[in-house]
Amino acid sequence: MDESILSPRDFDSHPAYVHPPYRSSIKRGPTLPLIPLKEKLRDQRAPVYGADDLGPLDNDLTRNAARNGEPLGERIIVTGRVLDVGGKPVRDTLVEIWQANAAGRYVHKTDQHDAPLDPNFLGAGRCVTDGEGRYRFLTIKPGAYPWGNHPNAWRPNHIHFSLFGEYFGSRLVTQMYFPGDPLLALDPIFQGTPAHARDRLISRFSIDTTEENYALGYEFDIVLRGPNQTPTER
Amino acid sequence: MAFKETPSQTVGPYFAYGLCPEQYGYDLKSLFTPDIATTEAAGEHLTLIGRVFDGDGNPVHDAMLEFSQVDSAGRYPSTSAEVAASGFRGFARVGTGTDPQQRFVVRTVKPARANAGDAPHIDVIVTMRGMLTHTFTRIYFDDEAAANAADPVLSAVPAERRATLIARRDERAGRIVYHFDIHMQGERETVFFDL
Numbered sequence: 276m277d278e279s280i281l282s283p284r285d286f287d288s289h290p291a292y293v294h295p296p297y298r299s300s301i302k303r304g305p306t307l308p309l310i311p312l313k314e315k316l317r318d319q320r321a322p323v324y325g326a327d328d329l330g331p332l333d334n335d336l337t338r339n340a341a342r343n344g345e346p347l348g349e350r351i352i353v354t355g356r357v358l359d360v361g362g363k364p365v366r367d368t369l370v371e372i373w374q375a376n377a378a379g380r381y382v383h384k385t386d387q388h389d390a391p392l393d394p395n396f397l398g399a400g401r402c403v404t405d406g407e408g409r410y411r412f413l414t415i416k417p418g419a420y421p422w423g424n425h426p427n428a429w430r431p432n433h434i435h436f437s438l439f440g441e442y443f444g445s446r447l448v449t450q451m452y453f454p455g456d457p458l459l460a461l462d463p464i465f466q467g468t469p470a471h472a473r474d475r476l477i478s479r480f481s482i483d484t485t486e487e488n489y490a491l492g493y494e495f496d497i498v499l500r501g502p503n504q505t506p507t508e509r
Numbered sequence: 510m511a512f513k514e515t516p517s518q519t520v521g522p523y524f525a526y527g528l529c530p531e532q533y534g535y536d537l538k539s540l541f542t543p544d545i546a547t548t549e550a551a552g553e554h555l556t557l558i559g560r561v562f563d564g565d566g567n568p569v570h571d572a573m574l575e576f577s578q579v580d581s582a583g584r585y586p587s588t589s590a591e592v593a594a595s596g597f598r599g600f601a602r603v604g605t606g607t608d609p610q611q612r613f614v615v616r617t618v619k620p621a622r623a624n625a626g627d628a629p630h631i632d633v634i635v636t637m638r639g640m641l642t643h644t645f646t647r648i649y650f651d652d653e654a655a656a657n658a659a660d661p662v663l664s665a666v667p668a669e670r671r672a673t674l675i676a677r678r679d680e681r682a683g684r685i686v687y688h689f690d691i692h693m694q695g696e697r698e699t700v701f702f703d704l
Binding site: 281284285288289290291292294297299300301302303304305306307309310311312314318319320322323324325327328329330340358359360361362369371372373375381382383384385386397398399400401435437443444446447448449450464465467468469472473475476496497498499500 | 511512513514515516517518519520521522523524525526527528530533535536537538540541563564565569575577585586587588589591592598599600606623624632634636637638639640641642643644645662665666693694698699700701702703704
């Protein structure tokens with residue numbers, strides 16, 4: 276029987292539960308120490324889903340909600356590889372994204388920001404990684420938008436990502452940012468990440484991924500927990 | 510380790526149309542629903558009902574919870590075909606924003622023991638606006654007192670906090686409901702795990 280466990284969650288890579296500059300964390304983050312639970316991998320399944328659960332346009336946000344035209348804004352390609360901490364590609368894993376439109380407005384019914392909705396843009400997509408762990412989305416560059424955390428607070432441009440990886444414990448919910456965004460320095464959500472790990476949240480512009488006369492390309496690799504690797508003696 | 514984990518960031522307030530579209534009435538197929546099992550699945554059918562409370566004791570209207578469990582024979586499904594045939598997905602996703610009282614309502618069947626010595630339980634992922642990193646908890650059942658007493662995970666929890674992990678059974682007119690609230694902070698702060 277396989278007795279493997281997951282690589283320990285690297286809490287040095289993640290924001291703290293309570294990060295006071297991000298105001299809503301103050302009353303919502305757990306305050307007591309977590310109880311260790313080293314469950315075997317065989318008891319930690321990721322959910323079952325199949326590529327046939329996905330629609331043919333699910334990874335193309337420029338077309339998956341089009342009604343009478345194309346969404347407004349700058350078309351971009353967002354692609355990258357999903358790896359585990361051992362460097363192994365995570366194949367056939369679900370990647371779900373959601374984002375604001377080019378004007379910085381979310382479709383969500385409670386978003387009250389006074390910026391226009393785009394009738395041809397939902398802002399949600401998903402795909403399953405290929406044999407090399409690669410995912411690829413075509414979308415519109417999301418706009419910045421104001422929020423109520425502090426006076427004149429604006430979120431940097433970002434795309435939300437949700438991944439499972441191979442195990443229940445390798446779950447990750449994160450956000451991808453864009454290089455050179457001046458709002459990153461002012462954003463308590465991004466800044467809540469330990470300083471040495473922040474760069475991992477910023478995508479990389481890539482001229483190789485960019486398609487001529489069509490769309491700029493951004494690369495964003497994602498690293499999830501994987502089977503624990505005990506160093507082998509030589 | 511060759512590679513470092515990508516840091517977590519909050520799910521934010523606007524996840525619904527991407528992650529729980531059908532539950533919230535958006536025009537996109539949901540990959541996961543609030544049902545762990547359909548009515549066709551084998552086993553004792555039950556409904557889990559609860560709320561998530563913040564440190565002020567207010568119910569959270571924009572939390573997202575995910576549930577994972579074995580079926581009534583102690584097994585996880587392995588393929589989509591198996592899920593379609595049995596009605597048991599073993600996984601559910603629900604937001605707390607569609608119920609007027611901010612409750613989550615999840616239909617399932619009672620899990621068997623996954624391993625000898627483990628009490629029946631459901632694993633839960635808890636995240637919401639205001640959490641930069643998700644957390645894990647577990648639901649045990651109050652009518653499994655003997656199994657709970659022998660469970661190694663529950664036994665590792667300080668005795669005075671174990672009650673936060675145990676759902677309360679309520680049976681009315683043949684309908685079985687288990688109540689399970691999650692308290693993020695405060696005197697009754699739920700036990701969260703470093704899974």
